[in-house]
Amino acid sequence: MSDITKDAIAPPRSFLSQDAMQAFYRLLAALLICAVLAVLSDSFLSLGNILNVLRQASLTFFIASGLTLVVLTAGLDLSVGANVALSACIAGTVIHKTGSPALGVLTGLACGGIVGLLNGVMVTALRIPSFIATYGMLWVLNGLTYWYMAGETLHGFPAGFRQIGSGYLFGLPIPVYLLLVFLGIGTLFAQRTIWGQEIYAIGANPVAARLSGIPVARRLLLVYAVSGTMAGLASIIFLSRLNSAEADIGESLTLPAIAAVLIGGTSLFGGVGTVFGTFIGALILTLVLNGMNLLSVSANWQPLVTGIIVILAVWLDMKTRRRAQ
Amino acid sequence: MREAAVVSQPNPLQRIPGVAIVLVLLVTLFSTIAPGFLSVANLSNVLVQSTILTMLALPMTLIIMTEGLDLSMGAVLTLTSLCVAIVSLATQSMLLGLGAGLLVGMAFGIANGWLVAILGIPPFVATLGTLGMAQGLSLIVSDGQSVVGIPHSVRDIYSATLLGVPVPIVMALVTYAAFHGLLYHTRFGTYIFALGGNREALRYAGLSPNRLLIAVYAIGGAMAGIAGLLMTARMNSGHPTAGLGLEFDAIAAVAVGGTSFERGNGWLLGTLLGVISVGVLRNGLNLISLPSSVQVASVGVLVIVALFLDGLRSRA
Numbered sequence: 001m002s003d004i005t006k007d008a009i010a011p012p013r014s015f016l017s018q019d020a021m022q023a024f025y026r027l028l029a030a031l032l033i034c035a036v037l038a039v040l041s042d043s044f045l046s047l048g049n050i051l052n053v054l055r056q057a058s059l060t061f062f063i064a065s066g067l068t069l070v071v072l073t074a075g076l077d078l079s080v081g082a083n084v085a086l087s088a089c090i091a092g093t094v095i096h097k098t099g100s101p102a103l104g105v106l107t108g109l110a111c112g113g114i115v116g117l118l119n120g121v122m123v124t125a126l127r128i129p130s131f132i133a134t135y136g137m138l139w140v141l142n143g144l145t146y147w148y149m150a151g152e153t154l155h156g157f158p159a160g161f162r163q164i165g166s167g168y169l170f171g172l173p174i175p176v177y178l179l180l181v182f183l184g185i186g187t188l189f190a191q192r193t194i195w196g197q198e199i200y201a202i203g204a205n206p207v208a209a210r211l212s213g214i215p216v217a218r219r220l221l222l223v224y225a226v227s228g229t230m231a232g233l234a235s236i237i238f239l240s241r242l243n244s245a246e247a248d249i250g251e252s253l254t255l256p257a258i259a260a261v262l263i264g265g266t267s268l269f270g271g272v273g274t275v276f277g278t279f280i281g282a283l284i285l286t287l288v289l290n291g292m293n294l295l296s297v298s299a300n301w302q303p304l305v306t307g308i309i310v311i312l313a314v315w316l317d318m319k320t321r322r323r324a325q
Numbered sequence: 326m327r328e329a330a331v332v333s334q335p336n337p338l339q340r341i342p343g344v345a346i347v348l349v350l351l352v353t354l355f356s357t358i359a360p361g362f363l364s365v366a367n368l369s370n371v372l373v374q375s376t377i378l379t380m381l382a383l384p385m386t387l388i389i390m391t392e393g394l395d396l397s398m399g400a401v402l403t404l405t406s407l408c409v410a411i412v413s414l415a416t417q418s419m420l421l422g423l424g425a426g427l428l429v430g431m432a433f434g435i436a437n438g439w440l441v442a443i444l445g446i447p448p449f450v451a452t453l454g455t456l457g458m459a460q461g462l463s464l465i466v467s468d469g470q471s472v473v474g475i476p477h478s479v480r481d482i483y484s485a486t487l488l489g490v491p492v493p494i495v496m497a498l499v500t501y502a503a504f505h506g507l508l509y510h511t512r513f514g515t516y517i518f519a520l521g522g523n524r525e526a527l528r529y530a531g532l533s534p535n536r537l538l539i540a541v542y543a544i545g546g547a548m549a550g551i552a553g554l555l556m557t558a559r560m561n562s563g564h565p566t567a568g569l570g571l572e573f574d575a576i577a578a579v580a581v582g583g584t585s586f587e588r589g590n591g592w593l594l595g596t597l598l599g600v601i602s603v604g605v606l607r608n609g610l611n612l613i614s615l616p617s618s619v620q621v622a623s624v625g626v627l628v629i630v631a632l633f634l635d636g637l638r639s640r641a
Contacts, residue, residue: 131449143622300464307457
């Protein structure tokens with residue numbers, strides 16, 4: 001009993017340090033996985049492989065960081081992978097038709113953003129539960145992309161454009177710099193702006209948020225639009241790294257993104273979690289998949305392992321939450 | 326208990342319009358623009374092709390009535406279809422193949438129910454995780470290849486007839502009758518209404534909501550196992566991506582059929598009409614030679630519209 005009262009009176013500082021402890025445990029887990037992999041595989045610690053892990057993690061992070069904001073509002077965006085595919089195919093076409101990478105990048109971001117906005121409209125104005133609305137959107141986007149591409153593959157993009165995904169700057173891949181930039185922006189936005197705090201408030205208690213004057217619908221629209229735009233960004237990185245686009249590129253991206261968010265400690269029930277946690281989540285997931293790859297486990301095992309990780313992450317989250325109560 | 330059942334029974338008169346209007350509109354549309362749509366051969370084709378979906382959509386209705394969802398159904402169907410193919414190929418026995426499919430399907434259903442009921446994981450995430458697992462296992466057991474050369478006894482199920490009626494349709498009708506009896510005429514059915522509407526009442530009545538929930542998800546898995554036999558028979562092979570995405574058609578059928586996602590009431594006949602609506606939509610688009618990608622997108626739009634209308638009705 002005394003513990004409960006102590007918790008109730010404890011100043012908000014303890015909440016922050018709890019977040020820090022969570023991040024610390026997760027970093028520790030990532031390091032542990034690194035240590036195990038370093039022992040098991042000779043090639044794990046090579047510079048090439050580490051840069052590869054970082055680049056792969058950055059791709060997952062771009063999708064997962066926008067998704068984190070959605071999950072913070074107790075929502076879910078299942079359409080991110082299909083959104084990446086559609087945005088990549090449309091951006092690729094624009095680059096081919098106009099020869100302008102800048103225009104292609106803008107189109108990709110805009111396409112992603114518009115899809116996100118539509119998700120937001122379904123959730124707020126039409127009041128469809130987010131997981132089912134974005135699941136419907138997934139199939140609409142899939143259908144559109146396959147119809148638009150009609151089995152074709154786009155490939156061969158200007159060298160300057162390909163630098164975005166495969167280039168290096170001072171020995172580090174360019175996506176890693178983008179990762180740092182968006183990690184910074186995401187963290188500042190979520191933790192240090194009023195809008196970010198309002199997003200936490202909506203997730204923690206939507207009724208209280210509405211009663212205290214937060215424009216819930218507008219913040220939700222923003223959150224889904226950001227998630228869509230980040231998928232658009234991921235589509236650009238994908239396009240420039242693969243140097244090609246096909247209708248099916250998004251199919252294996254959604255589950256890893258959700259896994260990264262959940263491993264990162266963001267609660268499905270909203271209001272708890274950080275963008276930095278999602279970064280560590282993306283890192284842990286990429287390390288596991290990279291390790292399986294290095295130990296020559298067939299890629300066929302990846303969906304199975306990712307599925308198990310998703311369930312374990314939610315279960316752990318619920319267990320710690322129950323204990324904390 | 327009886328009073329609760331009476332209250333939660335749907336009012337069919339209020340419901341019939343929604344899905345019936347959709348179906349009539351679709352049939353009118355395609356009989357004018359799609360040549361050959363109204364032929365007997367084509368219509369019976371629509372019905373036969375809807376049988377697999379019926380076997381998924383009926384248990385999906387029960388699951389959605391408990392305010393749950395099963396996103397893993399298509400992937401589990403794929404896995405059970407592969408199991409049927411592999412086991413029947415190895416043993417040359419259709420029944421052993423079906424048994425293997427049923428076992429694997431039930432195992433996934435029980436796992437889903439356990440994750441949702443005992444661990445309390447939100448259904449859409451728990452079943453998204455098992456979706457990944459079933460999809461992964463499908464790739465692993467098949468090594469990404471089709472399983473071909475399955476025995477005739479399996480293949481013939483899809484083309485055989487019983488008293489002039491194709492066997493798949495007989496199986497779908499028997500399934501419908503069983504689900505109708507289960508939901509509306511047994512105590513278990515009443516409990517399912519209570520699972521969505523009033524879980525506390527079950528607890529006060531001394532029942533375990535968790536065990537009932539697991540049973541509902543297990544039924545879903547078992548039906549995916551039986552549908553797996555039909556899928557293997559229809560394709561005359563097992564394929565590692567055969568049923569992916571079918572859960573969405575099932576959810577579409579349930580949503581169009583007027584079962585609510587948030588209020589714990591369900592209507593099986595509506596789901597059946599929803600299944601036929603989805604079948605007519607896909608068949609009609611196919612007849613006017615639109616690619617399957619457009620069919621997928623239009624089913625997506627159908628779901629969103631149906632849910633929007635459902636939301637309007639619940640507010641009215």
